Amino acid sequence: xxxxxxxxxxxxxxxxxxxxxxxxxxxxxxxxxxxxxxxxxxxxxxxxxxxxxxxxxxxxxxxxxxxxxxxxxxxxxxxxxxxxxxxxxxxxxxxxxxxxxxxxxxxxxxxxxx
Amino acid sequence: xxxxxxxxxxxxxxxxxxxxxxxxxxxxxxxxxxxxxxxxxxxxxxxxxxxxxxxxxxxxxxxxxxxxxxxxxxxxxxxxxxxxxxxxxxxxxxxxxxxxxxxxxxxxxxxxxx
Numbered sequence: 001x002x003x004x005x006x007x008x009x010x011x012x013x014x015x016x017x018x019x020x021x022x023x024x025x026x027x028x029x030x031x032x033x034x035x036x037x038x039x040x041x042x043x044x045x046x047x048x049x050x051x052x053x054x055x056x057x058x059x060x061x062x063x064x065x066x067x068x069x070x071x072x073x074x075x076x077x078x079x080x081x082x083x084x085x086x087x088x089x090x091x092x093x094x095x096x097x098x099x100x101x102x103x104x105x106x107x108x109x110x111x112x113x114x
Numbered sequence: 115x116x117x118x119x120x121x122x123x124x125x126x127x128x129x130x131x132x133x134x135x136x137x138x139x140x141x142x143x144x145x146x147x148x149x150x151x152x153x154x155x156x157x158x159x160x161x162x163x164x165x166x167x168x169x170x171x172x173x174x175x176x177x178x179x180x181x182x183x184x185x186x187x188x189x190x191x192x193x194x195x196x197x198x199x200x201x202x203x204x205x206x207x208x209x210x211x212x213x214x215x216x217x218x219x220x221x222x223x224x225x226x227x228x
Contacts, residue, residue: 004157043217101163102148103160110155
């Protein structure tokens with residue numbers, strides 16, 4: 001079974017703090033994704049990585065950065081958290097073989113920024 | 115991705131087959147039909163996908179009409195744990211390089227009744 005894990009299920013941070021969200025997958029997948037999910041807005045792609053040290057901006061990258069130093073790990077960084085970044089954050093991975101659309105998601109991190 | 119139409123909600127009795135319809139009348143020849151589901155407060159879960167032939171895996175069966183304008187996801191023996199929002203999307207598999215995240219429509223809220 002593919003397993004995607006995220007470092008925290010729930011997180012509370014203060015405005016201006018630097019926040020790190022970690023994601024690890026154990027299936028040697030090349031592609032990894034960070035999304036946020038908000039009521040009424042659905043799933044939105046923040047960043048995508050198709051290889052170690054490679055990244056591409058998704059639809060809403062502003063206020064976020066990412067790091068992929070190892071194939072299995074993809075980190076999302078909120079440089080200076082703001083209240084409008086309160087959201088559910090979802091990490092996903094997929095392999096070249098199965099195509100980018102067959103994505104396996106982690107359990108999500110519910111972030112509250114006060 | 116939101117080129118599909120699904121009922122807003124459906125009920126099904128536990129132990130019975132749950133049949134979830136999806137209309138995708140504008141699907142093009144190289145687009146696959148993908149199904150995901152999301153249980154409350156969890157990350158989305160990939161279920162199955164197909165191009166034109168019917169597909170079956172350990173979770174579900176996917177029946178695609180001959181003209182490919184609609185499909186049905188079948189959960190053969192629904193359990194209470196199958197209560198979730200089910201999303202049908204159409205995508206070109208392996209759609210090129212670059213950031214190309216999944217987007218879900220509103221989906222069908224399937225409620226399994228005891």
